[in-house]
Amino acid sequence: MTASTLITVAPTGAESAKSDVPALPVTLDELVATAVDCQAAGAAVVHVHIRDDAGAPTLDQARLRDTVAALRESTDLIVQLSTGGAVSDGEAPRLAVLDAAPDMASCTMGTVNFGDDVFMNRWGFIVDLHEKMRDLRVVPEYEIFDLGHLANLERLLDRHGPPFGGHVHVDFVLGVPGGGAGDAQTVVAMAEAARRHLPEGSTFSATGIGRATLPVMFASLAAGGHLRVGMEDTVSFARRQPVESNAQLVTRAAAVAELAQRPAMDIPAARELLRIRG
Ligand code: KMH
Ligand code: ZN
Secondary structure, three states: OOOOEOEEEOOOOOOOOOOOOOOOOOOHHHHHHHHHHHHHHOOOEEEEOEEOOOOOEEOOHHHHHHHHHHHHHHOOOEEEEOOOOOOOOOHHHHHHHHHHOOOEEEEEOOOEEEOOEEEOOOHHHHHHHHHHHHHOOOEEEEEEOOHHHHHHHHHHHHHHOOOOOOOOEEEEEEOOEOEOOOOHHHHHHHHHHHHHHOOOOOEEEEEEOHHHHHHHHHHHHHOOOEEEEOOOOOOEEEOOEEOOOHHHHHHHHHHHHHHOOOOEOOHHHHHHHHOOOO
16 A cells, blocks of 8 residues: 555646636636645645636636646646536547646546436547647556446557556546445445456546545545545535535545545655656
């Protein structure tokens, strides 16, 4: 079991609206300020979705490049761009996200129902993402919404080789209506399946959507996993208590990790673990 806990913050996402969640960081200044606070609170990775001037999700290339540059300027965080985008985004702009040259990018390992929508991830598109990331020296974080996605990742690695850097890191995203349940049993089942399907030494983090946040956090730590938290995944800190900031969520995750005797991993250690290019 790793001695420390990698904490990823996913501050914005593509699903919540600023009008519903005023604390959501949607402008570049808000995102950078959040990232600075989250680094101070113990995060090592920032998983980034960006918004346009109206606050709507966008994959605009210039904005993505400016965002990567601004995060690098103000923080030491590992910058992970989302290639998932919003459910309405097409494959070409999602693939083009990688041209903004992040340290890492997400790569979802299969199609999944997403509430009333469908989050489309065709096999051929997954292969394109995996290979383009390797060409551009971008480290993938494979997003696992359900058990079959782990079998799919095994198939990807068998047929198309290891990712850039050689280390396999996955993130279990649990509690999406249509995906794996957000409970401790599912985290344990996923961790078990990861051991069967993935190369030795692979690592996982986990995040629970909404009320699944705490059960998934506790179970992931107990099962030897790492953590992702943030307003992409939860906007309630507790019953009838809206999240005040992403740093509030990172601070809680770091405190729980400390209690579990696996304190937050520092950024140099996270770069080494994930084999981020120098
Ligand atoms: N917004 C979801 C449709 C990712 O960032 O890679 C996809 C998502 C996964 O959030
Ligand atoms: Zn995301």
